[in-house]
Amino acid sequence: MRVLILAPQPFYQNRGTPIAVRLLAEVLGQNGIKVDLLVYQEGEDVKIPNVTLHRIPAVPGLSAVGPGFSLKKIGCDVLLWLKSLQLQRKVKFDFVHAV
Structure with a gap:
């Protein structure tokens, strides 16, 4: 299964919604789901198994x-x-989840 998460925020920052998005991505990845996480251009790069981080251009x-x-x-x-x-033209996602 492949999921696109749209998270319109700087990621990762240790506050509110970015914490929730990180936890969501971690749980999905731990369960073998491939996650593409699309976020704003700012934030800390974090490594999460089965999760590919995509950023908008600066x-x-x-x-x-x-x-x-x-x-x-x-x-x-x-x-x-x-x-x-652009991502949806390249990859067939089973679900798109927007935060």
Whole structure:
């Protein structure tokens, strides 16, 4: 089984939703499910078995994305959507889960 997780946030950061997303990816990976995790361009690279981390491209002006609403996040979300389309053209996912 192959799952795409869309997590519109800097990943990994030791706070709230990124912790929950990491735990979700770890549990899926531990159960033999191949996970593609698509996140913003910022954050710590972490190694999780059976999980491939994909990041949107770094664009000047779209850095230091924090919690809560911001215009930067709208730009990052557009890039996340485009990257997700690119991934879905290459790979047949059984499920797409958005956080």
